[in-house]
Structures are given as structure tokens and as C-alpha cells.
Amino acid sequence: MKDCGLNVLCVDDDEDHIELLRLAAARESRPLRLHALTKGEEALTHLREGGRPDFILLDYHLPGRDGLSILEELKSDPVLKVIPVLMLSSVDTADHVRRAYSLGANIYFLKPGTPDLYGELIALFITLWTALAVLPTCAESGGECSKIAK
Numbered sequence: 077m078k079d080c081g082l083n084v085l086c087v088d089d090d091e092d093h094i095e096l097l098r099l100a101a102a103r104e105s106r107p108l109r110l111h112a113l114t115k116g117e118e119a120l121t122h123l124r125e126g127g128r129p130d131f132i133l134l135d136y137h138l139p140g141r142d143g144l145s146i147l148e149e150l151k152s153d154p155v156l157k158v159i160p161v162l163m164l165s166s167v168d169t170a171d172h173v174r175r176a177y178s179l180g181a182n183i184y185f186l187k188p189g190t191p192d193l194y195g196e197l198i199a200l201f202i203t204l205w206t207a208l209a210v211l212p213t214c215a216e217s218g219g220e221c222s223k224i225a226k
Contacts, residue, residue, distance in 0.1 A: 082205060085129035086112045087119040087146065088164065089138050096191055097133070100198035108202060115139060116146035123156050130211045131182075133201070136165035136172065144175055151180035158212040162201065 086097055094112045101108040111129065113119045116138045123129075132150070136143040143163060151157045160182040165172060168186050176184050188194045205211065 082107060082202070083109045083129045084111070084131060084133060085119060085122070085127065086110060086133040087114075087116060087138065087143070088112070088133065088135040089114045090135070092191075093135075093164075093187065093194065096194045097198050100195045101202065103199070116141045116143065119146060120149060123150070123159075129159060131160040131162060131205055133162050133164055134181075136163055136167060136176070144179060147176065147179045147181060160205075160209075160211065 084097075084101075086094055088094055091114075094114075097112070098110060101110050111122070111127065113122060116134075117140060119132070119134075134143045134147060138146070143165075147161055147163070150159065150161060157180065161180065163176045163181040163184045164187050165176075165184070166187050173184050185197065188197055
């Protein structure tokens with residue numbers, strides 16, 4: 077069975093959250109390559125220049141263009157729209173959540189309030205996306221990407 081590894085693009089202007097993600101990723105036994113950017117426009121440029129993460133962790137509140145406008149642009153692009161997007165936010169109003177899902181977010185998470193809880197959430201992301209999910213990038217590679225033991 078081919079090990080597809082995992083390429084993650086994190087778009088978050090909070091350096092502490094990026095560091096927590098790096099620490100959680102370092103504890104994982106599965107391959108994980110993290111590319112972190114602090115602005116949505118940087119992320120769009122990276123993706124348009126050929127960056128192809130397995131999924132994107134996208135902060136709702138970013139400097140300049142917010143995460144929703146970045147999400148909308150990603151999901152309107154015929155090549156980029158297949159990349160799963162996990163929205164992260166400190167806001168859980170019904171309008172925020174509804175707008176994120178209506179624009180194509182695959183899941184919406186509240187940012188935990190403590191470093192330990194944030195680390196646990198990231199570990200959960202990694203487990204879900206490396207052990208259970210078959211991602212578009214892996215399926216396109218032509219390899220068998222199921223992680224479930226047969």
C-alpha cells in the first residue's frame with residue numbers, strides 16, 4: 077500500500093496557533109509536511125503557482141481579505157475547488173457557520189482556548205486525514221490510499 081503522506085497548508089495570522097500545529101505534527105508518526113502562511117492572498121498565490129496540499133486549515137479572520145473571501149475564491153476555481161478546506165474560527169455565530177458551509181467549507185471548527193486543547197484538535201485532524209480519509213491528491217496519484225488494515 078502506498079503511503080500518501082500528508083501535505084497541509086495552514087493559513088492563519090496567529091503565529092502561536094501555527095507553532096501549536098507544528099508541535100502537534102511533530103508528534104505524529106505519519107509523514108506530515110506543513111506549509112504555513114499568514115495571509116490569504118499569499119495562500120492563493122501559493123496554490124496558483126502549483127502548491128497542492130491535501131487539505132487547507134483556513135482561519136476565518138485574516139488580515140486584508142478574510143477567510144470567507146479566500147474560501148469563495150478557492151471553491152470557484154475549477155482546479156483548486158477539490159481541495160478540502162477546514163475553517164477555524166473563534167466565532168460560532170449561526171451566520172458565520174452558515175456562510176462558511178454555503179461557500180464550500182468541508183468542516184468548521186472553533187479554535188480551542190488553550191494550547192493543550194488546540195494540540196488535541198490538531199492531533200484529531202491529523203488522525204482523521206491520515207488514517208481514514210481518502211483525499212483527492214492521493215486518489216489522483218494512482219496509488220492505493222486506504223489506510224484501513226485489510
